[in-house]
Amino acid sequence: MKGAAITVKCDCGDIRHLSYGESWACTCGRRWNTHQIPPEEYWGLMRAMRAERIKVIASAGAIALSFLVLALVVSGSFFFLMPVAVSGWYLLFMPRWRARLRARARAAPTWSLRPE
Ligand SMILES: [Zn+2]
The missing domain is CATH 1.10.287 (Helix Hairpins)
Incomplete structure (x- = not known):
């Protein structure tokens, strides 16, 4: 089953749409991991x-x-x-x-x- 995209909003204001399990390294240096859900x-x-x-x-x-x-x-x-x-x-x-x-x-x- 394919999950819907997760909207991740960085503290710096940047927004990214990720799939579940994906992580994202924002340009400001923070890393966000959707596995925390x-x-x-x-x-x-x-x-x-x-x-x-x-x-x-x-x-x-x-x-x-x-x-x-x-x-x-x-x-x-x-x-x-x-x-x-x-x-x-x-x-x-x-x-x-x-x-x-x-x-x-x-x-x-x-x-x-x-x-x-
Ligand atoms: Zn950021």
């Missing part, structure tokens, strides 16, 4: 974000599948309603989902690293 906290957050993405894909799949079943069992015209339903879902659900994800990213923990 507890792995269970970082990966726990990544798992939660991934679970959100899976939920979205799964619900889109569930809608498409239920229309496919309706088309096969009830009437073929449901087949043509499927794109409508999926795009309706996309328009209604996705903005809310993105807002929730953004709120979650804002609430994401910040860790204070110590220069090495």
Whole structure:
């Protein structure tokens, strides 16, 4: 699993985006090591974000599948309603989902690293 980038802000004001486990030697001489972040906290957050993405894909799949079943069992015209339903879902659900994800990213923990 690939983790999201970690924003590291040096005391001198320089900012760098690092992957988990990466360290960065700032031009001011401080060294920052993202390994100081507890792995269970970082990966726990990544798992939660991934679970959100899976939920979205799964619900889109569930809608498409239920229309496919309706088309096969009830009437073929449901087949043509499927794109409508999926795009309706996309328009209604996705903005809310993105807002929730953004709120979650804002609430994401910040860790204070110590220069090495
Ligand atoms: Zn610096």
